[in-house]
Amino acid sequence: MKRRTARLGNSVITLEYDETDPVGQRIVETVLPGHMDDLEAAVTHSLETRSESERLVLRRGEKLLYDGHSAGQAAGILLDELTRALITDCRDGMVFHAAALVHGQFAVILPGPSGTGKTTLAAWLTTRGLTYLNDEVVLVDPAGDKVQWFARPLAVKSDGMSLLRRWIDQDDAIEQSLTSSVSTLINPALLGSTKSVSSYPLSAVVFPSRQKGAPSVRPLSSAETALGLIGCLVNASNLPNGGFPDVARLAARVRGCRLLYEDLEDLPDGLLTAWLASASRRAASVRASPCS
Amino acid sequence: MKTVDKSDVPHRVEGYAVEQLDSELLLYDARRTTVVYLNETALLVWQLCDGHRSSADIVELLVAAYPDGPAVADDVGSALELLAGHAVVTFVPR
Numbered sequence A: 001m002k003r004r005t006a007r008l009g010n011s012v013i014t015l016e017y018d019e020t021d022p023v024g025q026r027i028v029e030t031v032l033p034g035h036m037d038d039l040e041a042a043v044t045h046s047l048e049t050r051s052e053s054e055r056l057v058l059r060r061g062e063k064l065l066y067d068g069h070s071a072g073q074a075a076g077i078l079l080d081e082l083t084r085a086l087i088t089d090c091r092d093g094m095v096f097h098a099a100a101l102v103h104g105q106f107a108v109i110l111p112g113p114s115g116t117g118k119t120t121l122a123a124w125l126t127t128r129g130l131t132y133l134n135d136e137v138v139l140v141d142p143a144g145d146k147v148q149w150f151a152r153p154l155a156v157k158s159d160g161m162s163l164l165r166r167w168i169d170q171d172d173a174i175e176q177s178l179t180s181s182v183s184t185l186i187n188p189a190l191l192g193s194t195k196s197v198s199s200y201p202l203s204a205v206v207f208p209s210r211q212k213g214a215p216s217v218r219p220l221s222s223a224e225t226a227l228g229l230i231g232c233l234v235n236a237s238n239l240p241n242g243g244f245p246d247v248a249r250l251a252a253r254v255r256g257c258r259l260l261y262e263d264l265e266d267l268p269d270g271l272l273t274a275w276l277a278s279a280s281r282r283a284a285s286v287r288a289s290p291c292s
Numbered sequence B: 001m002k003t004v005d006k007s008d009v010p011h012r013v014e015g016y017a018v019e020q021l022d023s024e025l026l027l028y029d030a031r032r033t034t035v036v037y038l039n040e041t042a043l044l045v046w047q048l049c050d051g052h053r054s055s056a057d058i059v060e061l062l063v064a065a066y067p068d069g070p071a072v073a074d075d076v077g078s079a080l081e082l083l084a085g086h087a088v089v090t091f092v093p094r
Helices: A022-031 A071-088 A118-126 A158-167 A171-175 A222-231 A240-253 A269-288 B040-048 B055-065 B072-085
Strands: A002-008 A011-017 A045-050 A055-060 A063-068 A094-103 A106-111 A131-134 A137-140 A154-156 A184-186 A202-210 A216-220 A255-261 B009-012 B017-021 B024-029 B034-038 B089-092
Touching: A002 A071, A011 A022, A011 A071, A022 A045, A022 A055, A022 A071, A045 A071, A055 A071, A063 A071, A071 A137, A071 A184, A094 A118, A094 A240, A094 A269, A106 A118, A106 A137, A106 A222, A106 A269, A118 A131, A118 A154, A118 A158, A131 A137, A154 A158, A158 A171, A158 A184, A202 A222, A202 A240, A202 A269, A216 A222, A216 A269, A222 A240, A222 A255, A222 B017, A222 B024, A222 B034, A240 B017, A240 B024, A255 A269, B009 B055, B009 B072, B024 B040, B034 B040, B034 B072, B040 B055, B040 B072, B055 B072, B072 B089
Parallel strands: A011 A045, A106 A202, A202 A255
Antiparallel strands: A002 A011, A045 A055, A055 A063, A094 A106, A094 A131, A094 A137, A154 A184, A216 A255, B009 B089, B017 B024, B024 B034
């Protein structure tokens, strides 16, 4: 048996699996791309592949999570389960329901509940020069000095897949992705994911919002940014005062905006990236100031 | 939206965590895990809710302070209704 470990701050999960089974191997490569084994971490989850019956059995400890024949379903459940497990115990900062990318030397996060277009927008931004980090959860310290993430696939819903095919010219790779009943799991390597740096300082928070009308970027005040972030804080119960003072401190140090758009295809190229460039310049100047 | 009787005296409700960011304010209720956002006008009105001034006193004070404001009285009235609606102030008859 082989193991893979993923971390988010103090939170650790380790999956044990049978590396000789190609189906199990494919699921693990998809769900935990690039993660290494940590021999000191205790095994929290297991994926058994029973070749005689072609069944996949997924467990957290003794608890059965999946017993069936679909690699896509098993991968989808495993991804949700590992993400939930990493969030639940995380106390090392604020965990936001947000996608994350790199713009220049800084991280940009796209917070929002499921269905707001975080994944699709993150993928689109990679075609405009940003680097993809994660499409679901990020860990941020109150000073905004460190945005951390764990490598995971993009979970693209069916409406996003048609757009993604237009932007990523690797049909074969997309065809080989695993698909659950909810989403298709795309390897972040297709978007040029970076792994050389373990954290980035945060410069900007962009709340995606799909609505009819001309696309626009509406700058938010610090208080409006904090209000939006509070709504996407997923480990509030682990933090003092529900994370409220930390979120306010963070919002005062970064720029926030609401990106209003109906269709990404109609979004002018420079609209968001110009605003991000200005947020990066401000972040660089705040960090260069001796009073910051 | 709650209707405010102008002679009533608004009192700030205690127990909220408060964070002022520039000229705006967030009030966090840990028991209900809710956050109330106050814009600049609502923050000013909330600060004037000292348990002594009536709603009418607050309107009068701000109309005098911003004589060129186009609709100060309406804005203050809306802010008081907002504060009442979020239960961050309570009103006591004078």
